[in-house]
Amino acid sequence: MNNNKYKNPRIKPIYPLYRLNKTEFRIGAQLGITAEFTDPDGQLWELAIRLNGRPVEIVIKEMQKLFPELSHDDILEGIELLDNEGFIEEALYDEESNIAKRFMPNVNYFSRYIGSNGNRYQPQKLLNNSTILLLGLGGGGSNILTLLAGLGPKKIIIIDYDNVEEGNLGRQLLYTEEDIGKPKAEAAAHAIAKINSNIIIEPYNKKIIRPEDVLEHVSGVDLVICAIDEPPFIAQRIVNKAIVTAKVPCVFGASQVSRGRVFTVIPGVTGCFDCMNLHYSMRDPQFNEQFIAFRNIEFSPPTIAYAPAIYQLTAAIVDEAVRVITRYAEPRSLGTQYEINFEDGSSFAHPTWPRYADECPTCGNGDIDKWEIFKYYEDKK
Known part of the structure; x- marks a missing residue:
């Protein structure tokens, strides 16, 4: 056994350590991450209560003073047993x-996912050193920005072309x-400066019409979050083209009537938005027909944005962004649509x-003219 594996181990402070009776004790109190130990001699209990970062x-x-029969390796095996259950971290x-x-x-939250050989501070360091480009400051984007302010990126570039209206205030709670x-x-820039003055906020009052409108702002960006969805599908395709060209990951999010969806594109690793179009074109005989029919009716729905629902979606989008930047846990929307009901x-x-x-004509070597679906993405004059 490697005697240097543990230096200043401790039971993670996020978990309670408590006796049930003279022979049993538990670590944790949450369903799924609680372990119960039978310990008739009290050896493991005495070890656990001493693991406090010393x-x-x-x-x-x-x-060994309490239990002379225990060898050096016996005690290390006890620590490793607790470590294998996910309860040990280095004090650092x-x-x-x-x-x-x-x-x-945040660090305490990340410690749930970081083992004794990892650094629970690293995800927060990565966030603090990151630059994020946020497209859209409406019902989704404004709340995403608020959540990002709490996470503390080094810099956030924000882009939107709208003005604040009274009808926004029921769900875009960043504004007054x-x-x-x-x-x-x-x-938004003014509001975030009051929430976290350490973040560099770079605002732009502009509309995203073509990929170049995004590419102008991606230099030095670690992640793009796309919270624009107008015109439907076309907006995502414009952003997709830009992030593939720039080779910058992007988390996309959009709300429906009573559900929301998140999907993430990592250029060169996952399929892009156009790959998704190809995928459904090849597998769903009605995909093109549905798309054409939707485009032809020029549907312009009223705003459907109930604030508690929007928060469910934006929380998922921001958590996905954090997962992509830090890998504290595996992202849930790589090459798939993650749906929230x-x-x-x-x-x-x-x-x-x-x-x-x-x-794929966007992230690969495909010919766009071979795929019917892309003909219907052209803006209707």
């Missing part, structure tokens, strides 16, 4: 001073009544689509 050799000496005292206090709750009539980008709180992933490197 040097491991001190803990070993104390244990030097790291804490490098993280602002406002982000320590005083902001009515102001450009959303300007109002606002009515019952459930979620599921649609079947995945691959990257069509030989067929």
Whole structure:
């Protein structure tokens, strides 16, 4: 056994440690991440209560004084048993001073996913050093921006062309009544400066009409979040072309009547938005017909944006963005549409689509003229 594996181990402070009776104890109190230990001799309990971030050799000496029959390796095996259950982390005292206090709750959350050989501060460091481009500051984008402010990226570039209206205030809670009539980008930048003054906010009052409108802003960007959905499908295709060209990951999100969807494109790794079009064109005989029919009616629905539902969706979008940037956990929407049902709180992933490197005209070497679906993406004059 490697005696240097543990230096200052401790039971993760996010989990309670408590006795049930004289021979049993538990770590954790949440369904699915709670373990119960039968410990008739009390050895494991005594070890667990001593694992509080002190040097491991001190803990070993104390244990051997209590239980002389235990060898050095026996005690390390006990620590490893607890570690294998996900309850052990290194204290990492030097790291804490490098993280602002406002982000320590994030670090505590990340510790759930980080083992004793990892660094629970690393996800927050990656966030603090990241630059994010946020497209759209409406019902989705304004709430996404608020969540991002709490996570603390180094810089957020925000783009929107609308002004704040009274009808926005029921769900776009970043804005106030005083902001009515102001450009959303300007109002949002002002609001975020009050929430987290350490973030560099770069606002642009402009409309995304072509890929170049995005490409002008992606230099140095780690991630794009697309919260624009007008015109439907065309907006996503414009952004998709830009992020594939720039080789920058993008998390897309859109709301429906009572559901929302998130999907993520990592250029060169996952299928892109046009790969999804190809995938359904090849597998669903009605896909093109449905798309054409929808385009032909020029449907312009009223705003459907119930704030609690929007928050369910935007929370999923931002968490997905954090997963892509930090990999604290695996992203859920790579090459698939991750769907949230606002009515019952459930979620599921649609079947995945691959990257069509030989067929896709956007992220691969395909010929756009061979695919009927793309003819219907042209703006109607």
